[in-house]
Amino acid sequence: MATALVWFRQDLRMADNPALCAACECINTCDDSGTKNEIIPLYIYDTSLEEQASLGGASKWWLHHALNDLAARFDNKLIVRAGKPLDVIQSLCKDYDIDAVYWNRMYESWARERDSEIKKTLKSNGIEAKSYNGSLLWEPMDVLKNDGTPYKVFTPYYRKGCLRRASPRYPLPEPKFTLFHTLKSEADSAISRLNLLPNIPWDDTIKNVWQVGENAAKNKLKNFIGSAIQAYTDARNLPAVKGTSQLSPYLHFGQISPHQIWYAVHDAFGGDVSQQGVDTYLSEIGWREFSYYLLYHFPQMPHQNFNAKFNKVTWRNSESDFKAWIRGKTGVPIVDAGMRELWQTGYMHNRVRMIVGSYLVKNLLIDWRRGERWFWDCLLDADTASNAASWQWVAGSGADAAPYFRIFNPILQGEKFDKQGEYVMQFCPELSKLPQKYIHKPWEASDDVLAAAGVTLGKHYPKPLVDLKLSRQRALDAFAAMKEEA
Ligand code: FAD
Numbered sequence: 001m002a003t004a005l006v007w008f009r010q011d012l013r014m015a016d017n018p019a020l021c022a023a024c025e026c027i028n029t030c031d032d033s034g035t036k037n038e039i040i041p042l043y044i045y046d047t048s049l050e051e052q053a054s055l056g057g058a059s060k061w062w063l064h065h066a067l068n069d070l071a072a073r074f075d076n077k078l079i080v081r082a083g084k085p086l087d088v089i090q091s092l093c094k095d096y097d098i099d100a101v102y103w104n105r106m107y108e109s110w111a112r113e114r115d116s117e118i119k120k121t122l123k124s125n126g127i128e129a130k131s132y133n134g135s136l137l138w139e140p141m142d143v144l145k146n147d148g149t150p151y152k153v154f155t156p157y158y159r160k161g162c163l164r165r166a167s168p169r170y171p172l173p174e175p176k177f178t179l180f181h182t183l184k185s186e187a188d189s190a191i192s193r194l195n196l197l198p199n200i201p202w203d204d205t206i207k208n209v210w211q212v213g214e215n216a217a218k219n220k221l222k223n224f225i226g227s228a229i230q231a232y233t234d235a236r237n238l239p240a241v242k243g244t245s246q247l248s249p250y251l252h253f254g255q256i257s258p259h260q261i262w263y264a265v266h267d268a269f270g271g272d273v274s275q276q277g278v279d280t281y282l283s284e285i286g287w288r289e290f291s292y293y294l295l296y297h298f299p300q301m302p303h304q305n306f307n308a309k310f311n312k313v314t315w316r317n318s319e320s321d322f323k324a325w326i327r328g329k330t331g332v333p334i335v336d337a338g339m340r341e342l343w344q345t346g347y348m349h350n351r352v353r354m355i356v357g358s359y360l361v362k363n364l365l366i367d368w369r370r371g372e373r374w375f376w377d378c379l380l381d382a383d384t385a386s387n388a389a390s391w392q393w394v395a396g397s398g399a400d401a402a403p404y405f406r407i408f409n410p411i412l413q414g415e416k417f418d419k420q421g422e423y424v425m426q427f428c429p430e431l432s433k434l435p436q437k438y439i440h441k442p443w444e445a446s447d448d449v450l451a452a453a454g455v456t457l458g459k460h461y462p463k464p465l466v467d468l469k470l471s472r473q474r475a476l477d478a479f480a481a482m483k484e485e486a
Contacts, residue, residue: 002027003038003096003181007089007103009111011134011254012043012066013214014073016171018132019102024175026100026128038181040096041074043067044089045082045194046114052302053110053384056377058346059252061203064196065212066253071191073214077181080190086118093127096181101127104134104254107292108384109299137168137258137289140296150297152399157293158286171259205344210249210380217250221261225268232277236284239338239349240422245281246347248381251288258285291389294399301398302388303369310397310404312482316365324465325360326374328427331457331464333440334414335359337427344427346380351417357394358408362475363466368395396479404479407472414440430460 004023011017020041027037055063071078081088089101101122106115115131122129133139143161144150151157197203224245228235235243250256262285269278295301305311324330328339338352348356353375360371372391376382392398396406418424421439425432431439433453438445443457443464450457457463 002100003040003098005040005042005089005092005096005098005101007085007101008041008043008070008078009103009106009254010252011104011257012070013217013255013257014070015174015214016134016257016260017104017174018134018172019104019130021172021175022102022130022132023100026102040079040092040098040181041070041077042079042081042088042092043070044085045080046085047082048084049110053108056379056382057198057202058206058378058380059376059382060196061198061206061346062210062212062249062253062380064191064194066255067191067194069213069255080194082194085114086121089118090121090125093122093125098127101129103131105131105139107136107140107296109295134257135254136292137262137285138162138165138293140293143293150293152294154287154290154400157290158283162286162289168259168262171257171263206346206380209345209347212249212255214255217247217256218260220245220247220250221256221264225264229265229281230275230277233280236280237351237417239341239352240418240420240426244350248383248386249347252381252383252386258288261285288386291383291385294389295385298399301392302372302384305395305397306392306399307397307401309482310395313478314481315367317367317370318364321364321465322360322366322370324462325356325364325366329462329465330359331443331462332359332410332468333421333424333428333431333442334410334418336462337418337424340427342375342378346378348379349423351413352423353390354394355408355410355413357391359410361395362407363410363468363471365471365475365478368392368397404482405476407475409468409472411440411468428461430455 004026006020006023011019014020023039027039067078067080071080079092092098093101103115106112119129119131138161140150143157143165145161151161224247228243228245232243235241237243247256247261251258262282265278265282266273269275273279273282294306298306325335326339328336328343330336334352335356338348338356341352342348357368357371360366361368368391372387375387375391379387389398393401396402396404414421414424418440421436424439431442431453434442434445434455435449435453438449442450442455442461445453455461
């Protein structure tokens with residue numbers, strides 16, 4: 001008899017799951033003399049994490065539903081526990097005489113430390129412990145420059161470091177295996193006991209927008225490949241258009257793997273992925289890989305400026321400005337629309353993430369780490385690697401970042417990417433009667449025009465928090481001082 005434990009973490013799926021496949025392989029190859037060979041699928045809600053790593057509200061919401069989906073796929077035989085993973089695993093090993101423990105790797109520094117301690121302890125107790133790559137096309141330790149150091153610039157990393165290597169592995173099929181343990185079914189109640197859902201029901205709109213599940217992810221991918229992918233290069237910049245795949249939360253929680261995406265796209269285009277939309281889409285999957293790569297090689301990235309010169313910037317950190325930003329009340333329509341989209345749906349369009357980020361860090365001169373934390377709490381796709389790398393990119397402090405002097409003009413961004421103002425009108429409906437030419441700059445409309453649209457600035461919609469020109473100059477001065485001092 002053999003019993004294998006599969007520890008699910010950010011890989012909440014059955015298909016293309018190397019750890020699960022390894023467990024099936026293990027128990028299939030063990031001598032079966034009529035007694036039971038079993039797999040125990042396990043999820044541990046890690047209660048020992050420091051605040052920085054513990055999940056935000058939106059992530060908890062997604063996790064609740066993702067665990068229910070996974071539990072149902074295992075016929076409710078998923079074991080769900082809360083605690084310190086080492087303690088939970090050791091106690092299960094003792095109770096169920098477990099021979100082997102398998103999991104897919106995570107790349108956050110705290111997870112790597114935790115996992116290597118667990119591996120060491122299990123091995124010293126004579127239990128097999130193995131980890132696999134379930135979430136990256138190219139593992140960070142395998143991709144280095146000729147001089148043995150890590151890449152810091154995306155294009156050579158992706159085009160030279162990754163694409164010229166052997167192709168990523170093809171996705172593994174979902175195991176047909178059904179010998180999951182016969183322990184008392186507990187998943188349902190155990191998931192509820194984690195208390196992941198909000199006490200105040202802010203999730204009403206989120207519930208209507210998202211379907212959480214492995215099959216939902218597959219369908220989203222299929223629909224995207226069948227329609228929007230070819231126009232992706234341009235449409236991905238238009239927040240009012242459904243031009244992107246919206247797979248990020250599924251990717252974060254591992255309900256779909258990048259391998260499944262990569263090969264679904266390659267197979268759909270007969271291996272020719274050179275056409276523009278397709279190549280651009282795959283390179284965005286590449287940006288996700290790059291974020292993990294940076295996190296692995298520069299584990300301090302979520303907390304520290306990648307470029308140490310930025311330690312010299314004197315941030316304003318005005319609490320009232322920060323509050324106006326999180327509430328979508330800055331008086332700049334595209335910024336407010338983005339922040340409200342985030343609050344209402346747990347998601348924000350990438351173009352708008354860049355605009356609201358630039359506005360926070362540059363026009364309001366607020367430390368990017370405050371924005372990163374707010375996103376961490378509100379995004380369903382909150383991801384240590386992509387969030388930190390993207391915030392540092394916006395701030396200018398990151399690897400391969402936008403230069404510090406590139407400050408988005410939110411009016412021009414709005415006029416270019418939300419020409420008709422549809423996105424703004426969706427999330428700032430109080431502006432919807434304004435003529436199109438003022439939708440991104442209501443303060444330029446005359447009193448008559450505002451009155452005809454039913455808008456009084458400062459009453460129905462805020463006056464601008466800061467003057468965009470002056471605040472731009474203030475940011476340039478603050479960043480220039482940093483340059484001089486360096
Ligand atoms: P698509 O355009 O369909 O792209 C496909 C996939 O590629 C995405 O699902 C995502 O996994 C990956 N991807 C796309 N763009 C990027 C990018 N710039 N960096 C890294 N991966 C990318 N993404 C997260 O997944 N989690 C975050 O916490 C996160 N925080 C961000 C914070 C800021 C300030 C900014 C500017 C961007 C952030 N992003 C984050 C990146 C990007 O905005 C989202 O991945 C994207 O909007 C998700 O939508 P989509 O799935 O429709 O993307």
